[in-house]
Amino acid sequence: MSFLSESLKNLKEVGTITKSSGPMCKKMVAQAQIKETDKVVVELGAGDGVITKHILRSLPPQATLLSFEVNPNFCQILRNIDDPRLVVIEDSAEHLAKYLDEHGFQQVDAVISAVPFVAIPEELTYSILYACKKRMKQGAFYVQIHYSLLTRKIYQKVFGNVVTNFVLRNLPPAFVLTSQKKS
Ligand SMILES: C[S@@+](CC[C@H](N)C(=O)[O-])C[C@H]1O[C@@H](n2cnc3c(N)ncnc32)[C@H](O)[C@@H]1O
Structure with a gap:
C-alpha cells in the first residue's frame, strides 16, 4: 500500500503504480551476473x-550494495532492511561518483x-548513464527495467550494445535491457 500511495503522490518520479514482480526482480539480478569476488553493486x-x-540474496558476504532513492518515504522503508551490506543513499543517481569516493570504491561491479x-x-x-559507465569496471553489466522500448537507442548510444529480455510475469509485462561496459 505504501508503494501505491507514494506512486500516486509522485507519479512522474516513481513512474509506475506497481512494483517489480518476483520474476522481474530475479531476471534483473540474473542479468547483472554478480560474482563471489564482487565488491560493490x-x-x-x-x-x-x-x-x-x-x-x-545474491551479494557476496563482504560486498556492499549502494542503493540510490530520491523519495524520503521510500528511503525510510529501505533503512529498515536489516543488512549491514546495504547503504541507502537519499540522493539522485547522477551523483554516484561522489558516494563511490566517499565509501572508497573506485569501480562498480554491476548496476541495477x-x-x-x-x-x-x-x-x-x-x-x-554516463556517470555509471564512467565508474563501471570493464565487463560490468548495466541492467534496466523498461515498460517500452522507446529508450532502447539510448543504451546503444552510451554502451554500444544492448540485449533485450521480456518478462511476462510482471504487472505490466516489461522489458529488461542489459548493456555491458566494453570500452
Ligand atoms: C518504478 S520505481 C521502482 C521501485 C522498485 N525498485 C521496483 O522495481 O519496484 C522507480 C523509483 O526510482 C526513483 N527515482 C526516480 N528518479 C530517481 C533518481 N534520479 N535517482 C534515484 N532514484 C530515482 C523513484 O522515486 C522510484 O522509487
Missing part, C-alpha cells in the same frame, strides 16, 4: 526495496536500475 531507484532484497527514464528529462537520463 549499485542499485538506482530502489523504491521500497523489492529488488534490493533480491540483490542482497529501475529509475523511470521515460518520465524524467532525457538530459538527466544521459547524466545518470
